[in-house]
Amino acid sequence: MREQGVWSLAWSRLRRDRVGFVSLFVVLAYIxxxxxxxxxxxxxxxTEQRGVSYAPPAFMGPDLSAAAGLQREQRGPVExxxxxxxxxxxxxxxxxxxxxxxGNEARxxxxxxxxxxxxxxxxxxxxxxxxxxxxxxxAAAALATLLGTVLGALAGFRxxxxxxxxxxxxxxxxxxxxxxxxxxxxxVVNQKGVLTVSLILGLTGWTGIFRLVRAEYxxxxxxxxxxxxxxxxxxxxxxxxxHILPNVSHVVLVQLSLHVVLFIKSEVILTFLGFGVGVETVxxxxxxxxxxxxxxxxxxxxxxxxTAAMALLVTAFSLFTDAMRDALDPRLK
Amino acid sequence: xxxxxxRELTVGFPGVQAVRGISFDVPARGSVALVGESGSGKSxxxxxxxxxxxxxxxxVRGQVYYGDELGKAARVRGSEIAxxxxxxxxxxxxxxxxxxxxxxxxxxxxxxxxxxxxERVSGLLEEVGLPPARAGAYPFQLSGGQQQRVMIAMxxxxxxxxxxxDEPTTALDVTVQRQILDLIARLREAHEMAMLFITHxxxxxxxxxxxxxxxxxxxxxxxxxxxxxFGAPADPYTRALLACRPPLERRPMRxxxxxxxxxxxxxxxxxxxxxxxxxxxxxLEARGLAKSFYFREGLFRKREVxxxxxxxxxxxxxxxxxxVGESGSGKTTLAWLLVRLHQPSAGEVRFDGADLLSLEPAAAMxxxxxxxxxxxxxxxxxxxxxxxxQILAEPMxxxxxxxxxxxxxxxxxxxxxxxGLPAESLDKYPHEFxxxxxxxxxxxxxxxxxxxxxxxxxxxxxxDVSVQxxxxxxxxxxxxxxxxxxxxxxxxxxxxxxxxxxxLVMKDGEVVEAGASDELFARPRHPYTQALLAAIPGRAx
Numbered sequence: 098m099r100e101q102g103v104w105s106l107a108w109s110r111l112r113r114d115r116v117g118f119v120s121l122f123v124v125l126a127y128i129x130x131x132x133x134x135x136x137x138x139x140x141x142x143x144t145e146q147r148g149v150s151y152a153p154p155a156f157m158g159p160d161l162s163a164a165a166g167l168q169r170e171q172r173g174p175v176e177x178x179x180x181x182x183x184x185x186x187x188x189x190x191x192x193x194x195x196x197x198x199x200g201n202e203a204r205x206x207x208x209x210x211x212x213x214x215x216x217x218x219x220x221x222x223x224x225x226x227x228x229x230x231x232x233x234x235x236a237a238a239a240l241a242t243l244l245g246t247v248l249g250a251l252a253g254f255r256x257x258x259x260x261x262x263x264x265x266x267x268x269x270x271x272x273x274x275x276x277x278x279x280x281x282x283x284x285v286v287n288q289k290g291v292l293t294v295s296l297i298l299g300l301t302g303w304t305g306i307f308r309l310v311r312a313e314y315x316x317x318x319x320x321x322x323x324x325x326x327x328x329x330x331x332x333x334x335x336x337x338x339x340h341i342l343p344n345v346s347h348v349v350l351v352q353l354s355l356h357v358v359l360f361i362k363s364e365v366i367l368t369f370l371g372f373g374v375g376v377e378t379v380x381x382x383x384x385x386x387x388x389x390x391x392x393x394x395x396x397x398x399x400x401x402x403x404t405a406a407m408a409l410l411v412t413a414f415s416l417f418t419d420a421m422r423d424a425l426d427p428r429l430k
Numbered sequence: 431x432x433x434x435x436x437r438e439l440t441v442g443f444p445g446v447q448a449v450r451g452i453s454f455d456v457p458a459r460g461s462v463a464l465v466g467e468s469g470s471g472k473s474x475x476x477x478x479x480x481x482x483x484x485x486x487x488x489x490v491r492g493q494v495y496y497g498d499e500l501g502k503a504a505r506v507r508g509s510e511i512a513x514x515x516x517x518x519x520x521x522x523x524x525x526x527x528x529x530x531x532x533x534x535x536x537x538x539x540x541x542x543x544x545x546x547x548x549e550r551v552s553g554l555l556e557e558v559g560l561p562p563a564r565a566g567a568y569p570f571q572l573s574g575g576q577q578q579r580v581m582i583a584m585x586x587x588x589x590x591x592x593x594x595x596d597e598p599t600t601a602l603d604v605t606v607q608r609q610i611l612d613l614i615a616r617l618r619e620a621h622e623m624a625m626l627f628i629t630h631x632x633x634x635x636x637x638x639x640x641x642x643x644x645x646x647x648x649x650x651x652x653x654x655x656x657x658x659x660f661g662a663p664a665d666p667y668t669r670a671l672l673a674c675r676p677p678l679e680r681r682p683m684r685x686x687x688x689x690x691x692x693x694x695x696x697x698x699x700x701x702x703x704x705x706x707x708x709x710x711x712x713x714l715e716a717r718g719l720a721k722s723f724y725f726r727e728g729l730f731r732k733r734e735v736x737x738x739x740x741x742x743x744x745x746x747x748x749x750x751x752x753x754v755g756e757s758g759s760g761k762t763t764l765a766w767l768l769v770r771l772h773q774p775s776a777g778e779v780r781f782d783g784a785d786l787l788s789l790e791p792a793a794a795m796x797x798x799x800x801x802x803x804x805x806x807x808x809x810x811x812x813x814x815x816x817x818x819x820q821i822l823a824e825p826m827x828x829x830x831x832x833x834x835x836x837x838x839x840x841x842x843x844x845x846x847x848x849x850g851l852p853a854e855s856l857d858k859y860p861h862e863f864x865x866x867x868x869x870x871x872x873x874x875x876x877x878x879x880x881x882x883x884x885x886x887x888x889x890x891x892x893x894d895v896s897v898q899x900x901x902x903x904x905x906x907x908x909x910x911x912x913x914x915x916x917x918x919x920x921x922x923x924x925x926x927x928x929x930x931x932x933x934l935v936m937k938d939g940e941v942v943e944a945g946a947s948d949e950l951f952a953r954p955r956h957p958y959t960q961a962l963l964a965a966i967p968g969r970a971x
Contacts, residue, residue: 321811325872328769329825329879330798343815 110424117420123413127231134228143221143379151396152212211398213387222379223402229380230407233295234361240299241360242353245306246342252307253314254337263307270304279363280372289375294367298360306352313345347425354418358411365407381407432495433458433592433624434479434503439492441471441478441648448474450648451492456592461618461625463639463656465632465671467894471648472628476594479626480507496592509539512585516597518577522569528580529555529565535587554583559613575606582613589621596628603756604921608965611638630894632671633967636660644668666691674899676928678951678966684906685899685928702906704931705946710746713883713915714768714801717742719777721763737763739939740777745883748909750916752930752947754923754962760939761919765887768917769803770794781883799829802876806888808868812860818846818871819856825878845874849904866897870904877908885917890925902929923966927951935959 111117133139153159182188211219252263270278282297317323318341326340342349361381367373368382376383381403388400434456441449449471456462464472477483478490481504496503496511503511515521523531532551536542542550552562558579569577578598585593595614599607615638618625627638635642636656643653644665652665663669670691683700719741727733738760745751755761766772768779770786779786786797805811812821822842823835832838843853849870860868869889876884886905890898902925909916918929926933926947933950935943935958943956954960 321805321807322813324771325803325805325811325875326813326824327771328798328801328803329875330795330828331824335828340813344813 107424111420114420114423116416117424120413120417120420123409124417127227127410127413130224131228131231134225135232140221140224143217143225145218146216147218148208148212148216150212150214150216151391151394152208152216153396154208154211154398211396211402213399214391219384219399219402222384222399223381223406226379226381226384226403227406227410229291229374229378230361230364230382231410233291233298233364233374233380234357236292236295237298237302237360237364238353238356240295241302241356242306242349244299244303245352246310246349248303249307249310250314250337250342253311254318254333254341260311263311267304267307270301275301276366279367280370283367283372289373291374291378294364294373297367298363302356302360302363306349306356309348309352310345313348314341317341317344347422350425351418351422354414354421358414358418361407361411361414432456433460433497434626435493435495435498436475436479437493437495439475439478439494440490441474441483442489443487448648449478452643452645452648452650454643454650454653456624456626457641458591459622459624460641461627461639462641462643463627463629463635464643464645465629465635466645467630467671467896469647470645472645473596475645476513476596476626476628479503480511480513480594482507508535509588510590511592511594512588512590513594513596514578514581514585514598516600518574518581518601519569521581522577524569527566527568528572529567532565532580532584532587535584539588550587554586555580557586557617558583559609573606574602575610578602578606578610579613582610582617586617586621590623592624592626593618594626594628597630598627599634600629600631604923604967605756605961605965607634607967611967614638631967632895633675637967644671666694671895674896676899676902676924678924678927681928684903687899687903688896705948706746706749706931710749712744713747713781715744715780716768717778717780719764719767719779720775721760721767721772722775736939738767741934741936741941743934743941743944745915745917746931747882747915748913749931750909750918750929752926752933753917753919753936754921754926754933755936756921756962758938759936761921761936762887763939764936765803765885765917765919768883768885769801770798795829799879800881801883801885802879802881803885803887804869804872804876804889806891808865808872808892811872812868812875814860817857817859818842821860821871821875822846822856822878825875829879831878841878842874845877848877848908849874850900864897866893866901869893869901873901873904873908877912880912881914883915883917885919887919888921891920891922898925905929923951923962935962 111121130139134141208216208218208220213219213222248263248266252260273281278301279297282301283293286293286297314337318336323336323340326336331340364373364380365382365385368380369386371386373382374380384399384403388403391397391399432455435453436455437453438451439449439453440447440451452471452475454462454464464475466472474483478488479494483490493500494503496506507513522528526534529548529551532554533547536547536550548565551565555562555565560576560579560583564572564576569580572580581598593614598614599610602610611634614625617623625638627635629635639656641653642656642659644651644659644667646667651667652659652663659668660672663672667688670686670688673686673691674688676685681702681704683702689695719738720736721738722734722736724732724734741760741764743751753761753764763772767774767787774787778788781797781801784797786794786801789797816824819839819842822845823838826832826838826841832841839856842856846853846855851867851870851874855863855867855871860871863871872889889905890901893901905916906929908914916929918926920926930947933945933947934941935950935956937958943950943954943959950959951963954963
């Protein structure tokens, strides 16, 4: 009979943790949405202007005051003291050209969860935004974890001047306020896009992981199993990555998922401040950026959709991280 | 009259039955020893008498009478019943002075304060053999033996009638252990205390206890007066425990193990003779080997702490060089120098014509194969994320032994069989094995490279005596079979006497005495060696 390995033990512990297991499913569902959106199966038509401007959610019914306002506008030219607007036909032409084929006639007065200023479906924007936000979170966390782990392993295992150098680098990075550093890099790169945001966040966010991994390596490199590997002739690289890394992987994995949460939030902040993804893409951050002026008009659905989607993901991911930490913590002697 | 009566005590934890219905008495002013190996339930028994087991997990049944009163024992703990533990360092609070900690016990139980309190603390320190000025010291400023003295002073603070000592000397060096045992005996006499002494070491029991209770797997195997237990043990397990410690007087071919006694096997007769004839080829020769560590002191100064000072020795092929010494004597540093885990400060090591220590890492690879080491702690020396199969295959893969995975697997299986583990072990992880089994795996890993010199750094010290005997037998068989040389490091003189042909005695980094094993143990010349030998429990009288 093959005995249970460390990973299968961790898996069975995770399955016993009900909250963690449900969170895992929520996270997996988000990742499925992300992949479906990236493949174009979902919300590929989010740019289409299906509804009227600020179309309210379907369960609220059409916005009557907006319709009345529209009628007032239409009555407008009649009450202009008999002087016809000389540009009116041209403007109508332009408006018709801008708003696509159907114009206002083809637009629906309500959308599933409301529409934005241009009448785009907020629900589709949220789904498409999940693609960008989650991708940025995952990619940036992967990059930061890779950097932090490799540099931390080198610094902790090698010691000496290697350790001094990376510690100096760590001090430089952590001495600059985080948001300022991110904005500075963003300003220098000056190129908007999903990959750029991932790079910025990944390149600036490795420091915490570096510190933890370095400490773990300092602790493990003098453990007897590593010394035993040295005595049988295992090379330093082999000791670092084949022997020690699996034994500190729980730290790395937990940090990875913590940073996914952190970077999803950071992307939102960056985009909100105008340094994130460009206007041609939608993310929860860009939705929130639009929401500021909408709220003044009482259009609450876009901010609600983006916030709810993000809150659910972040909560689920955090709970999943907690469960994973409990499951992976090797209390094996 | 009995001071403490334990009747049908049963303690269970979820999934295990730690103690199964045991009964024994501790007479007033008497001393009782609870002896057993790990997992025998002896510490759990002590904790349940004190009422210190966690209520959420432990289910305790049975009766504990203290002075004929049921359940009183737990109420009078700290005042009439005191306890000392194995690890003095973790029993003392590191942020308070020891004087404060002793004083706290007095304040709580006697209400002393001010000058009277300080005088009582000084008196207690004096009584346990510490200068009263040490009251202002923090635990980390004291040695292990001094810490244990402080613990004893705290236990004595309220003039207890019963002292429970749970392995109080196990973490201490043998000469310090001797001092602590003498101290406990003297204090017991002076204060007319009863004592329940818990230990795994039968040698200690012979000296300290009048009455002995032998436990195994939660049950009492045998109890009676010490003279009877040692003179005419009735239970095969007791007989086995007594026999499987290597004796100092003679050297049987094989140490008896517990199964031999349970199965009533005839013990082998015949003695093994040790020592060199003088014509054995030399495997390794060290000259003036030294290692110092440096600590920064102040801004520019460095303090040199020599760990090994100019050790010179040679190891003969197929023979065992024993190294004995107390903690901090430099034994382990010496071993680490030989396997290049430390860079030496001076000296050379000749191995097969090459100076091992001056070789570049790449040039040293072929030699790594020929010198292997087994570490002390079987729980730390195996990678917990590797299966046993991976652990055994790795050295062969690194050194290109065997042509493929299949051949390495079959070699691993042979070695597992050789060290007495079943073939299924290959796919298991280290945490599924006991300490003794893990040490067998570590030995098998070293054997994959067929080393000429195997360094055993306290390799059997963390194991129970019965498991220790099995491993010593295994090591001896392997040496006979493969003609390996051993560098056998231990603080345990009896084990070194049993295994070694020649012995080095180390103290504070220096080799103070060296010679043939029989000669050195029979006629020690250096005062330190004499002190070490005199401190072996069960030998003084």
